[in-house]
Amino acid sequence: MRIIIIGAGVIGTAIARELSRYETDVVLLEKTADVANGTSKANSGIIHAGYNADFNTLKGKLNVKSNPVFDKLCADLKVPFKRIGSFVVGFNEQDLKELKKKKENGEKNGLNNLEIIGRKQLISQEPNINKNAKYALYAPEAAIISPYELTIAYADNAVINGAQVVLNTEVYDLYFEDGKISGVKTNQGEIKADLVINAAGLYSDKIAGMANDEFKINPRKGEYHLFDKEYGDIVNHILFPMPAKNSKGILVLPTVHGNILIGPNAYDTNDKDELSTTNKGLDEILKGARRLIPEIPEKGIITSFSGLRAALDSGDFHIDFSKNKGGLINIIGIQSPGLSSTPAISEMVVQMVKDYSNSEKYNLKLKKDFKQENPKLPHYYEYEEKEKVDEWQKIVKENEDYGEIICRCEHVSRGEIIDAINSPVPAQTIDGIKRRTRASSGRCQAGFCGPRLLKILSDQLDIDPLQVSKKGSGSQILKARSKQLILEKTKQDKKAGDQ
Ligand SMILES: Cc1cc2nc3c(=O)[nH]c(=O)nc-3n(C[C@H](O)[C@H](O)[C@H](O)COP(=O)(O)OP(=O)(O)OC[C@H]3O[C@@H](n4cnc5c(N)ncnc54)[C@H](O)[C@@H]3O)c2cc1C
Missing domain, CATH: 1.10.10 (Arc Repressor Mutant, subunit A)
Structure with a gap:
């Protein structure tokens, strides 16, 4: 049985790895020159504890189920991961009421260690916190991870276990026979498939549309500043403000490699590829972060970037078989906590694949020699x-x-x-x-x-x-050889002199 996965973000690669446990032909197609080139490279890198989303939502369930899995997963895949805990910071009695509601929701979701702490305890844990901060909801289960290293590690492990990752290959259509998937059309030609998994992130609505399944992804941009490691000890935990209308608000957090990250804001946009940052947006995140840590030093910023959330109107994840065609699984609307939910998402999708394969008499069998771990490579740091x-x-x-x-x-x-x-x-x-x-x-x-x-x-x-390119075709670093440039310049000068 050949299974094609479209999109090598954290979702597609996690599924590829999970499927590579079975005796089957797994092909992961990615339109860009590398894995982790989409939203999975530009986000907050938090493994959320799971108090935020309602347990009645799919994302709430999958986040809570996934959180405890990360310690072993990251040890196996050699991915940097730190369980540092998070605080949602409140400034007044109204905020305290909201924090209590969040705690209740978290407890309904099965989190037993949530705690509301007062100002004294908060300052002892976070000495640089705004002195007006009065309360915080503490979630010890929250953690930080390198999202692109996780994505790469999933993909590496899938390849070690026999899956193929095919880069620079864009799916532009699906084709069907008797109402069932039969293959995909790409810029590199047609590839036959018995089952297709649509994990195309911001473009998952477009792929679903190829089977007449109607979805609309609303891209929502979030900008960030990254700070030099010199300022890495300015915070010890993930600091959230009280949530904004359409996001968790502007956060301050350490990264697994010792930098500080601040952001994101949240702006709806129509463009799924537009990742520029603006002065206005970056000022907004600096201002937002200073509500939590007033002394954040602007001179410590080393780079700025943005990511795009792939939001559905429902606000929830959609993971289901196509309503119109057999053999197509649509994974759509995987905004936050998508990264945090990858273990449970991949498990859920693999169960769907097994059910489909049984119904089609393929009957997937587990491999005897599946390699759970990635090799440990030397890193000087x-x-x-x-x-x-x-x-x-x-x-x-x-x-x-x-x-x-x-x-x-x-x-x-x-x-x-x-x-x-x-x-x-x-x-x-x-x-x-x-x-x-x-x-x-x-x-x-x-x-x-x-x-x-x-x-x-x-x-x-x-x-x-x-x-040699920065990120694939069209981003070559060098324009021409200097000798060639000198020759061209001499030719131009000569032409100008002759005229
Ligand atoms: C600002 C921001 C902050 C976030 N913070 C967090 C967080 O802290 N914690 C958390 O849990 N989640 C967070 N998220 C959500 C998380 O980043 C996403 O849920 C996750 O990265 C989605 O992964 P994906 O694989 O679905 O998408 P992507 O990473 O975008 O991967 C999709 C891939 O499909 C490819 N593709 C598209 N179309 C085609 C085609 N036709 N053919 C071939 N390939 C195609 C793309 O090139 C891309 O590589 C955040 C998101 C944003 C934007």
């Missing part, structure tokens, strides 16, 4: 403490590429970059290396290591340096 330096020296002795630091801000060695280019889903772009190794994600934002990364990529992939 994990060995920087004094006690571990000798261990790193041993690694360098075995392979001297680990002894050459290419990214000075994040301390990434040549060996780590080469590992990324040779990983199960290989990094083939500068962004691909960045998301797998952190090279170029530090304070200088590729100012120092950019040209060196380009050289390593061109050498390792054996391609012309002019072909």
Whole structure:
């Protein structure tokens, strides 16, 4: 049985990994040059505790079911993950009432450790918090993760277990036979399929439309500022304000790699590809974050970015078979807490696949040799403490590429970059290396290591340096060889002189 998954975000890759446990042909198609190139690369990176969404919603159920799974999952897949807990911060008695309601909802959802704390306890945990903050709802289960590293790790594990990840392949139509899916049409040709899973994120409504299933995704933008690690200890937990009308409000949180992230705001837009940031929006998030941490230093910002929520009018996730055609599963409206819900979403979808396969007499069987874990690769940043330096020296002795630091801000060695280019889903772009190794994600934002990364990529992939791109076709870094430019300039000057 061949199962095609459309879209290599965190949802598509998690499903690919879960399906790769079975004796079946799994093909994950992604239109861009890498996995984790959509919404899964640009979000808050929180594994939510599960007090927010109503348990009667699908997203509420799936979030709560997934949260406890992450410790083992991240240990298996070698994904950075920290269970640091969260505070929803209240400033007055009205906020306290809302916090109590949230706590009740969380308890209905099965969370037993929620606690409302007062100002003294809050300040002892978060010394930089606004001095007017009076109360907070504490959720110890909330955690932080690197969302793109999780996505890449799911995809790597799926490939290790026999799935195929096919990049630069855009599905532009589905085709059917006797009312059932028969395959997909892509820019690389047709691919036959017995079952198709639509995990196309912002474009999942368009894919569903190919089977006449009507949905409308409303993209909602959220902007962020990322701060230098120098300010990484300004907060210890995930800090939420009281929620806004259509979002959880502007947060302040540490990242798993020791930066500080602030954002997001929330703006409806019609454009599913427009990821620019605006001065107005960025000012708004700085102002919002300062309501929680007044001393946030603007000079600490190293980059800004935005992500797009794929919202349905219902506000809930939609995960179901197509109403019109057999063999198509639509996964639509996976906005927050989508990342937090991936284990339960993939489990639910695999159950649907099993039911369908039984009804079609394919009967999926578990593989005997499924590899639960990804290999542990060396990362210098994990060995920087004094006690571990000798261990790193041993690694360098075995392979001297680990002894050459290419990214000075994040301390990434040549060996780590080469590992990324040779990983199960290989990094083939500068962004691909960045998301797998952190090279170029530090304070200088590729100012120092950019040209060196380009050289390593061109050498390792054996391609012309002019072909090396930031994120795939159309984003090549170099325009022309300097000699070629000089020749062209000389020609132009000569022509101008002759006239
Ligand atoms: C601002 C913001 C903050 C968030 N914060 C959190 C949070 O803290 N915690 C949390 O749990 N959730 C959070 N979320 C939600 C979470 O990011 C999403 O639920 C999750 O990333 C959705 O993943 P996905 O795989 O559905 O979509 P995507 O990551 O967008 O993946 C879809 C993929 O499909 C591909 N694709 C589309 N069309 C085609 C086609 N025709 N052919 C082939 N490929 C195609 C795209 O290129 C893309 O790679 C946040 C979202 C946003 C925007």
